[in-house]
Amino acid sequence: xxxxxxxxxxxxxxxxxxxxxxxxxxxxxxxxxxxxxxxxxxxxxxxxxxxxxxxxxxxxxxxxxxxxxxxxxxxxxxxxxxxxxxxxxxxxxxxxxxxxxxxxxxxxxxxxxxxxxxxxxxxxxxxxxxxxxxxxxxxxxxxxxxxxxxxxxxxxxxxxxxxxxxxxxxxxxxxxxxxxxxxxxxxxxxxxxxxxxxxxxxxxxxxxxxxxxxxxxxxxxxxxxxxxxxxxxxxxxxxxxxxxxxxxxxxxxxxxxxxxxxxxxxxxxxxxxxxxxxxxxxxxxxxxxxxxxxxxxxxxxxxxxxxxxxxxxxxxxxxxxxxxxxxxxxxxxxxxxxxxxxxx
Amino acid sequence: xxxxxxxxxxxxxxxxxxxxxxxxxxxxxxxxxxxxxxxxxxxxxxxxxxxxxxxxxxxxxxxxxxxxxxxxxxxxxxxxxxxxxxxxxxxxxxxxxxxxxxxxxxxxxxxxxxxxxxxxxxxxxxxxxxxxxxxxxxxxxxxxxxxxxxxxxxxxxxxxxxxxxxxxxxxxxxxxxxxxxxxxxxxxxxxxxxxxxxxxxxxxxxxxxxxxxxxxxxxxxxxxxxxxxxxxxxxxxxxxxxxxxxxxxxxxxxxxxxxxxxxxxxxxxxxxxxxxxxxxxxxxxxxxxxxxxxxxxxxxxxxxxxxxxxxxxxxxxxxxxxxxxxxxxxxxxxxxxxxxxxxxxxxxxxxxxxxxxxxxxxxxxxxxxxxxxxxxxxxxxxxxxxxxxxxxxxxxxxxxxxxxxxxxxxxxxxxxxxxxxxxxxxxxxxxxxxxxxxxxxxxxxxxxxxxxxxxxxxxxxxxxxxxxxxxxxxxxxxxxxxxxxxxxxxxxxxxxxxxxxxxxxxxxxxxxxxxxxxxxxxxxxxxxxxxxxxxxxxxxxxxxxxxxxxxxxxxxxxxxxxxxxxxxxxxxxxxxxx
Numbered sequence: 039x040x041x042x043x044x045x046x047x048x049x050x051x052x053x054x055x056x057x058x059x060x061x062x063x064x065x066x067x068x069x070x071x072x073x074x075x076x077x078x079x080x081x082x083x084x085x086x087x088x089x090x091x092x093x094x095x096x097x098x099x100x101x102x103x104x105x106x107x108x109x110x111x112x113x114x115x116x117x118x119x120x121x122x123x124x125x126x127x128x129x130x131x132x133x134x135x136x137x138x139x140x141x142x143x144x145x146x147x148x149x150x151x152x153x154x155x156x157x158x159x160x161x162x163x164x165x166x167x168x169x170x171x172x173x174x175x176x177x178x179x180x181x182x183x184x185x186x187x188x189x190x191x192x193x194x195x196x197x198x199x200x201x202x203x204x205x206x207x208x209x210x211x212x213x214x215x216x217x218x219x220x221x222x223x224x225x226x227x228x229x230x231x232x233x234x235x236x237x238x239x240x241x242x243x244x245x246x247x248x249x250x251x252x253x254x255x256x257x258x259x260x261x262x263x264x265x266x267x268x269x270x271x272x273x274x275x276x277x278x279x280x281x282x283x284x285x286x287x288x289x290x291x292x293x294x295x296x297x298x299x300x301x302x303x304x305x306x307x308x309x310x311x312x313x314x315x316x317x318x319x320x321x322x323x324x325x326x327x328x329x330x331x332x333x334x335x336x337x338x339x340x341x342x343x344x345x346x347x348x349x350x351x352x353x354x355x356x357x358x359x360x361x362x363x364x365x366x367x368x369x370x371x372x373x374x375x376x377x378x379x380x381x382x
Numbered sequence: 383x384x385x386x387x388x389x390x391x392x393x394x395x396x397x398x399x400x401x402x403x404x405x406x407x408x409x410x411x412x413x414x415x416x417x418x419x420x421x422x423x424x425x426x427x428x429x430x431x432x433x434x435x436x437x438x439x440x441x442x443x444x445x446x447x448x449x450x451x452x453x454x455x456x457x458x459x460x461x462x463x464x465x466x467x468x469x470x471x472x473x474x475x476x477x478x479x480x481x482x483x484x485x486x487x488x489x490x491x492x493x494x495x496x497x498x499x500x501x502x503x504x505x506x507x508x509x510x511x512x513x514x515x516x517x518x519x520x521x522x523x524x525x526x527x528x529x530x531x532x533x534x535x536x537x538x539x540x541x542x543x544x545x546x547x548x549x550x551x552x553x554x555x556x557x558x559x560x561x562x563x564x565x566x567x568x569x570x571x572x573x574x575x576x577x578x579x580x581x582x583x584x585x586x587x588x589x590x591x592x593x594x595x596x597x598x599x600x601x602x603x604x605x606x607x608x609x610x611x612x613x614x615x616x617x618x619x620x621x622x623x624x625x626x627x628x629x630x631x632x633x634x635x636x637x638x639x640x641x642x643x644x645x646x647x648x649x650x651x652x653x654x655x656x657x658x659x660x661x662x663x664x665x666x667x668x669x670x671x672x673x674x675x676x677x678x679x680x681x682x683x684x685x686x687x688x689x690x691x692x693x694x695x696x697x698x699x700x701x702x703x704x705x706x707x708x709x710x711x712x713x714x715x716x717x718x719x720x721x722x723x724x725x726x727x728x729x730x731x732x733x734x735x736x737x738x739x740x741x742x743x744x745x746x747x748x749x750x751x752x753x754x755x756x757x758x759x760x761x762x763x764x765x766x767x768x769x770x771x772x773x774x775x776x777x778x779x780x781x782x783x784x785x786x787x788x789x790x791x792x793x794x795x796x797x798x799x800x801x802x803x804x805x806x807x808x809x810x811x812x813x814x815x816x817x818x819x820x821x822x823x824x825x826x827x828x829x830x831x832x833x834x835x836x837x838x839x840x841x842x843x844x845x846x847x848x849x850x851x852x853x854x855x856x857x858x859x860x861x862x863x864x865x866x867x868x869x870x871x872x873x874x875x876x877x878x879x880x881x882x883x884x885x886x887x888x889x890x891x892x893x894x895x896x897x898x899x900x901x902x903x904x905x906x907x908x909x910x911x912x913x914x915x916x917x918x919x920x921x922x923x924x925x926x927x928x929x930x931x932x933x934x935x936x937x938x939x940x941x942x943x944x945x946x947x948x949x950x951x952x953x954x955x956x957x958x959x960x
Binding site for chain 1: 562564568569571583587
């Protein structure tokens with residue numbers, strides 16, 4: 039179990055993380071997701087014990103491991119965590135096996151035990167054939183596997199991942215997602231995973247914390263984020279494609295009449311349809327792109343600085359420069375105030 | 383069909399002709415002198431020099447004692463430089479020591495100060511009366527300076543370490559900067575203690591740089607002429623460089639050439655061995671990806687004391703020698719550096735009561751002509767070297783395949799392995815006598831230009847490569863896509879991009895020539911006076927003030943040119959970024 043209580047971290051006057059409170063059970067896969075600079079990496083480094091919080095507490099199971107009020111934190115090595123760095127941080131002068139073995143050696147394990155454990159994790163990650171290679175002699179995806187093997191070898195209770203897939207190409211990224219989940223299940227550990235890619239969050243997480251400006255905007259399972267976004271930021275950040283947000287002032291008068299004037303209305307892409315002619319509940323946009331998605335068509339229109347995306351069963355053939363009329367449903371899925379708060 | 387074949391055949395021929403002419407250029411400049419010096423010692427009447435030097439009655443004094451001294455210098459200087467340079471690099475790159483940037487900058491400066499300047503400054507402070515002449519400042523204060531601190535091995539070692547440690551610093555700092563702090567944090571998470579992280583992670587990763595730093599400083603120390611000549615020769619401590627100089631000065635050229643060849647072999651052997659250790663499978667090309675941040679090692683209570691140590695090292699090797707040189711160029715007696723200051727040694731007219739009637743350096747026509755000669759040589763070599771380097775770099779970049787290009791590449795970097803004084807000897811061997819219709823060049827300005835151009839070729843080729851990499855390829859091609867003609871591309875893209883880099887490289891070549899002593903000391907003749915050799919001559923004849931004044935002139939010119947070069951090419955010093 040991991041519990042964060044009012045966790046905060048400031049660097050001088052800059053508050054990187056503010057009043058974060060959340061709790062996940064043992065075995066959970068917690069994803070911290072948000073745009074760059076939202077404080078997610080700082081949170082992960084506090085969990086790892088590499089940074090000391092300036093306020094609040096971190097509790098693993100029954101033990102408080104960091105206390106910002108008292109300004110102390112338990113050494114990274116003693117808090118039963120493992121970390122995969124974004125850069126992998128493989129020691130370049132040690133072979134693949136050496137990288138996995140060294141932490142075990144530092145932990146004081148005997149030689150036969152170390153060899154057995156090293157073999158085991160290298161096999162688990164399907165890199166046992168690379169044991170004698172140096173890090174600069176293997177591919178990026180293989181380096182990634184070595185970094186994971188090195189982390190899980192000492193059997194930590196908590197696995198921490200700092201944007202581990204950001205250096206891989208798109209196809210490898212999808213494969214490694216599956217691989218990571220497999221490792222997560224095989225170890226039975228609690229994982230905390232930092233990413234700016236909401237797709238990774240939605241596909242891997244049991245719990246997602248969406249961060250923005252150092253705060254948690256919403257903490258829910260993935261389905262909850264899409265079904266019931268608490269803020270305008272979450273609404274437009276998660277989901278593939280994410281929901282559309284239209285200022286009430288830009289809506290057709292017929293739809294705008296019962297809504298607060300300075301609010302924004304949220305429409306899900308699957309609730310829209312597209313036509314070539316204008317209607318009473320449609321908005322005119324310049325056709326931008328269309329792409330087939332799983333038997334349906336995703337159409338995007340732009341006008342000024344706004345984008346609108348619809349996912350429809352069939353659509354007229356538009357060319358760039360055509361005007362596409364996006365037909366809105368009678369009621370928006372949600373309404374957000376100007377400050378991003380959800381109204382209904 | 384025929385036209386393409388013809389065109390291809392012609393183009394191929396053009397390339398081959400270009401390659402052959404470049405090969406001929408580096409061949410004449412670099413390979414020919416080195417070949418000639420070997421052949422000279424193998425001539426029937428000279429070959430006996432080999433046995434005289436290595437096994438003969440005089441071999442102990444000719445070769446073996448100087449060899450032992452040279453190796454002691456090399457080994458101790460390499461160790462000292464790696465320790466001091468490595469310590470400073472660690473402080474600057476990996477810790478939270480205060481004033482890191484300033485220390486980092488200061489630590490690169492000693493290499494800019496010529497080693498004879500540091501040696502002269504040492505003499506002004508530590509000379510004792512053993513060899514006669516003026517005594518130094520400290521003895522003037524009433525301290526008894528023992529011989530071992532005034533002359534011979536110990537002061538030579540100290541001066542060379544003070545000069546070369548910045549080379550080790552630069553190499554090691556650059557390597558440490560690539561040690562991602564993630565590597566250290568990953569070890570912390572594994573539970574390793576500080577000492578274990580240092581010995582298990584940081585040092586092994588930095589090892590190639592440490593080895594490179596050691597072999598570079600070793601090669602520098604064994605080929606250095608100025609320091610052992612100024613501090614060792616007065617008490618008959620010979621190194622191979624000073625022995626080589628002495629033999630050629632007295633006309634025993636064959637023996638001198640043998641020593642030169644052996645010196646080249648020793649220097650090259652260690653550079654090669656260092657390279658062999660570093661390259662290969664465990665070259666540790668750092669794995670870089672996204673991420674990685676600099677988290678500095680907290681020094682805690684040691685922060686203050688370590689800063690003081692670093693600051694002392696930097697001050698003692700940069701500011702202090704320069705201040706001493708300036709002071710002693712003004713003081714009539716180096717035993718009283720701070721009293722009776724006079725500008726006599728700078729501008730005074732000849733006065734029989736002072737320094738045997740030597741006029742001040744700016745009133746001495748010989749020194750004035752030496753100044754203009756030195757500046758002219760610096761400027762000429764800067765231009766010839768840059769042009770030649772660019773040509774070689776261009777050929778290697780565009781047509782870098784095949785045995786011809788391989789030979790050009792190898793030859794143009796060969797001077798890196800050759801000590802300056804041995805290179806000078808090789809130039810005497812080749813150009814000392816007329817070749818066919820060409821007159822002997824010994825004692826002429828062109829000889830100095832040729833030798834300087836050849837000696838600095840590796841540096842110029844590197845500059846040229848960097849410039850070409852920066853300019854050619856995508857940038858030129860994208861300009862071509864717009865339909866710009868070749869002259870237009872040259873004027874709008876290539877020249878603006880290349881000019882700064884080339885100018886900065888040329889200025890650095892200029893500085894290197896200005897402060898060089900070892901290459902030109904053998905090529906010096908009264909018709910081609912050069913400042914560094916004049917300073918050396920004055921110093922060895924006991925006119926310390928004049929030597930120091932000339933050295934200050936060299937320093938000022940070098941510093942101005944270096945600053946200019948730095949401005950042109952905002953130097954990238956990645957280890958200084960936080």
